[in-house]
Amino acid sequence: MRHSLFKVSLAAASLTASIGASAASTPAVAVAPQYDTSHVYVAPADVDPFVKSFLATFGGQSTPQVVVNVLPVPSSTTSQLLQTPVGTVSLFGFKTPIPHPFGDERSGYLVKDMDVAVKAARQAGASVIVSDFPDPIGRDAVVQWPGGVNMQLYWHSKVPQYTAFQAIPENRVYLSADSAGAFIKAFLAFSHGKVVSDDKTAPAVEIGQASGSYQRVRIESDFGKLTVLVTNGHLPYPYGHETTGYEVSDLNATLAKAQASGATVVVKPFSAAGRDAALVDFPGGYIAEIHQVTAKQ
Incomplete structure (x- = not known):
């Protein structure tokens, strides 16, 4: 048991070191x-x-x-x-x-x-x-x-002109501790982004687990928001299938619209770490996380 815990601690330490070692030595290429x-x-x-x-x-x-x-x-x-x-x-x-x-x-x-x-x-x-x-x-x-x-x-070839979002969606990336550090280091260098939070004890209810914790790293850049969910891979369906999280002002009203238009709520609303969230399956099989911020993150 001690050997197993030591390996987990090393993985977490390695990930933290990789986050801190990122260098923005490449040109900035993001638009908005x-x-x-x-x-x-x-x-x-x-x-x-x-x-x-x-x-x-x-x-x-x-x-x-x-x-x-x-x-x-x-x-x-x-x-x-x-x-x-x-x-x-x-x-x-x-x-x-x-x-x-x-x-x-x-x-x-x-x-x-x-x-x-x-x-x-x-x-x-x-x-x-x-x-x-x-x-x-x-x-x-x-x-x-x-x-x-x-x-x-x-x-x-012709620069598009899109209206800025009312709420910026998040790209949700599920990774293991073995690869998360390398991903974060590489993506930060490319995006010229920054880590806005690194919670090593985020509540595992966020990834469908009844108890325990996991590491969640939130990144922001000119490309938008990206959240890295560092898990043990013990993910009940449909966690890990959702690639985007959408922020709304009223989760219950949004879910009602989704259900009325043919979508299915596959994970009912739950509260964790300043969010109320749910997962929705749209026609065609696209799974999306939808959340409402209830406290400053």
Whole structure:
């Protein structure tokens, strides 16, 4: 038992050291948080039900739906952007099989310059798993961070103009203690972000466990918010499937809208660490965390 506890303590110490060792030696390439989009893939038949439910829940609007090839290899998908006051979704309904590794990237980050961003990501410790390629309105690449976290970088030939969020969503990353330190160090160097909280005894009810604690690290940068949940991997469904957390002013009212529009509450509201939160399954299988801040975090 003592040997096991010693190993856990070493892992926590290593993670803390990695957080402190981050260096912003790469160029700043982020634009603003409102250009961070959650990537959602659903079956074509679920596209319209998802759009209806998501917008009914959070408000906002959708760009016109188009059918296009957005990848560097032959494919066809419906594509549209759902823009809400609390988060943006890039929605895809592939009519053809989805080529690997697409579908595994959790989000898209707009960058100022694709060449500079790719170089900076590599320098910070990411692997470029899809080299940059043209799409109908710009260029894209997919990078993988330590711990296997995939993100898409994108650049538009015409700079978009999106309204700032009323509440910035959080990118939720589940990692083990073995990989969390390397991920945090790499992402901080790339994003020029900062750790705003590092709670080593966060209540484990936040990740579906009846008792105990875990480490939760919150990061903010010009890309937006990112939360690293450092767990033992003993996660009941659907924890770990949600990639984005959405902040709302009235959780109960938001959940009522979600249920009325076809979504299912898969984790009922609970209170922990200054938040009331729930997990919701939208049509098509997209799991989202939704929370209301009840105390200063």
